Amino acid sequence: METLNLFISSIFIDNMVFAFFFGMCSYIAVSKNVKTALGLGLAVTFVQTMTVPLNYLLNEYVLAPDALVEGVDLSFLTFIVFIAVIAAFVQLVEMVVEKFSPTLYNQLGIFLPLIAVNCAIMGGSLFMQQMVGAGEINNFGQSVVYGLGSGIGWWIAIVMMAAIRERCTYSNIPAALKGPGIAFIITGLLGIAFMIFSGIQL
Amino acid sequence: MASKSLKNLTAPLSGNNPVIVQILGICSALAVTVQLKPAIVMGLSVMVVTAFSNLVMSLLRNGVPSRIRIIVQLVVIAALVILVDQVLKAFVYDVSKQLSVYVGLIITNCIVMGRVEAFALQNKPWDSFLDGIGNGLGYAAILVIIAFFRELLGSGSLFGVRLIPESWYIAEGGVYSNCGLMLFPPMALIIVGCIIWAHRSFNKDLQEK
Numbered sequence: 001m002e003t004l005n006l007f008i009s010s011i012f013i014d015n016m017v018f019a020f021f022f023g024m025c026s027y028i029a030v031s032k033n034v035k036t037a038l039g040l041g042l043a044v045t046f047v048q049t050m051t052v053p054l055n056y057l058l059n060e061y062v063l064a065p066d067a068l069v070e071g072v073d074l075s076f077l078t079f080i081v082f083i084a085v086i087a088a089f090v091q092l093v094e095m096v097v098e099k100f101s102p103t104l105y106n107q108l109g110i111f112l113p114l115i116a117v118n119c120a121i122m123g124g125s126l127f128m129q130q131m132v133g134a135g136e137i138n139n140f141g142q143s144v145v146y147g148l149g150s151g152i153g154w155w156i157a158i159v160m161m162a163a164i165r166e167r168c169t170y171s172n173i174p175a176a177l178k179g180p181g182i183a184f185i186i187t188g189l190l191g192i193a194f195m196i197f198s199g200i201q202l
Numbered sequence: 203m204a205s206k207s208l209k210n211l212t213a214p215l216s217g218n219n220p221v222i223v224q225i226l227g228i229c230s231a232l233a234v235t236v237q238l239k240p241a242i243v244m245g246l247s248v249m250v251v252t253a254f255s256n257l258v259m260s261l262l263r264n265g266v267p268s269r270i271r272i273i274v275q276l277v278v279i280a281a282l283v284i285l286v287d288q289v290l291k292a293f294v295y296d297v298s299k300q301l302s303v304y305v306g307l308i309i310t311n312c313i314v315m316g317r318v319e320a321f322a323l324q325n326k327p328w329d330s331f332l333d334g335i336g337n338g339l340g341y342a343a344i345l346v347i348i349a350f351f352r353e354l355l356g357s358g359s360l361f362g363v364r365l366i367p368e369s370w371y372i373a374e375g376g377v378y379s380n381c382g383l384m385l386f387p388p389m390a391l392i393i394v395g396c397i398i399w400a401h402r403s404f405n406k407d408l409q410e411k
Contacts, residue, residue, distance in 0.1 A: 024232075025312045079287070122307060176399050176401075179410035191386075
């Protein structure tokens with residue numbers, strides 16, 4: 001039950017985009033049509049589901065106080081370890097996908113390297129670390145669930161945004177607001193809509 | 203200072219602003235703007251990281267093979283961010299707590315990576331350093347504008363100092379109340395949208411067709 005709650009809240013309540021602004025750069029840049037948005041969302045969800053648990057293991061067995069060597073606290077190395085895991089993993093995924101599924105590689109090709117510097121991925125891992133500290137994530141399974149949930153949340157957000165922006169091309173927007181201006185305001189309104197979910201508990 | 207160097211410093215303040223023109227580094231820009239103080243600290247941190255990562259990568263630019271440059275950049279940036287994080291924890295602990303994960307997210311802040319890729323790898327160290335300072339300032343300027351409106355309208359104060367008199371509030375028999383919505387994340391996005399709107403109304407060459 002607790003795990004299901006974590007899953008739901010990481011998708012809707014603590015949505016990566018609307019509650020924390022994670023991954024905004026690619027969110028604004030790549031949300032011009034639904035098809036590419038779907039592709040990027042899929043790639044982000046996949047990488048998120050893999051890197052959050054990996055970083056969870058590293059956090060538990062290497063970085064936490066007394067984990068590796070008695071009396072040594074390595075948590076100041078968090079940033080560099082997490083970003084190295086993410087960059088290495090993205091590189092690995094790129095090579096594996098290229099080898100085994102050239103079709104998928106061609107669809108995702110340009111987005112894969114971009115994911116390494118998507119703040120949603122790094123932010124997901126850092127939040128996971130905070131939630132471990134706060135006792136909200138207690139085991140490996142829950143870290144997988146959190147990774148999956150936050151990835152799906154980002155995916156839903158970018159697809160919704162892309163669908164709205166496709167429609168927007170037909171509307172009469174003031175010249176100075178066209179492009180990023182209106183995109184920000186739409187995201188803000190979507191964020192207000194998502195505030196409805198806050199406080200939901202299963 | 204030569205005029206070209208000066209241009210590197212001033213262009214990112216308005217005409218080539220990293221946040222509202224290049225649309226970079228928005229992730230962390232918005233979450234820290236509920237109050238002015240964390241916004242300013244965040245702006246300064248990003249400025250330091252951008253300036254020094256530009257400087258270091260510009261010094262290294264002829265020695266690093268382009269195939270592995272991304273990982274080298276990430277290591278340089280991550281090391282700088284760890285330094286900044288430790289300094290913040292040591293000297294302004296309360297602000298560091300407020301900024302929480304967003305300090306770590308400077309690593310994946312697209313401004314830092316973007317300026318290294320687009321500028322430092324092709325230019326001399328001094329110019330790159332100035333470009334980093336300029337972009338950091340441009341970023342900080344937007345943060346301060348957003349935080350000004352959010353703190354003033356949302357909490358009725360600036361830098362934590364109350365500006366709206368107590369007696370104006372409804373609870374005290376007045377007619378005024380704070381706009382609580384300003385404290386929520388979505389309003390930051392809408393304010394950025396409005397800043398872009400105002401900025402592009404004056405700079406017509408930036409408007410999209």
